[in-house]
Amino acid sequence: MTDQPYEQEWDAVPPGSAPPSGAPGQPYGAAQPYGAAQPYGAASPYGAAPPYGAAPPYGTPEYVAQPYGATPYGSPSAYGPPPGYGPPPGYGPPPGYGWGVPPTPVWPAGPGRPGVATTAGVLGIVTGALSALVALIFTIAVLSGEEDGPSVVLMLGLPVGAALIAGGIRLLDRRSPTFVFAGALAAVVVLFLTLVVAATTLDSSGVVGVSVFLVFALPLPVLTAVFARLPATVGWAAARS
DSSP states (O other), X not given: OOSOTTOOOTTTSOTTOOOOTTSTTSOTTOOOOTTOOOOTTOOXXXXXXXXXXXXXXTTOOOOOOOOTTOOOTTSOOOOOOOOOOOOOOOOOOOOOOOTTSOOOOOBTTBSSOXXXXXXXXXXXXXXXXXXXXXXXXXXXXXXXXXXOHHHHHHTTHHHHHHHHHHHHXXXXXXXXXXXXXXXXHHHHHHHHHHHHHHHHHSOHHHHHHHHHHHHHHSHHHHXXXXXXXXXXXXXXXXXXX
């Protein structure tokens, strides 16, 4: 130094090599010694790693590696493809009948009901219904005071008609045709008995009226009795047992 107040000693600091502001006493570009604290507010050299344990600069995201196999939050897990639908299961044969239900018996003429048996059953029901209706009418007449011999005899048609209806239903259910046959014979007997009583108690005009009634009423019980005793009807009903 000289006695001049503003004269610089060129030997101490070369021209143009003044230390940067903020880092007194440290040459520009010189690395900071290991473990030395960075001066507050001083910028690190470009590309230099921050000291160990120092917090990253503000605004710099810190990358954290995910463990192996961990799925990041929010990402969907990988699922396999949905299981395919197979073909629908087949339906097996329907279960057989239990031991308590006997099989349908087969008679020599076939498994179905013969037509003559159906005719006998239907005729039994129709004949019984008509016999009961006529007997009910004569019963009302007798109870009203109109008493005569034929009307009293025709009242027997009520039990005869009930027997024919029950026998026809049983025959259609493959029961014995005996009820149908016996009811038809009883209806024929009642009609002839009515004619006999009319001939002994009524005049000629009354006998003619009863005779005409028998002509229209007799065919049904006769046909019912015939169809009920045919071999096909009897054999079909007997094959049940």
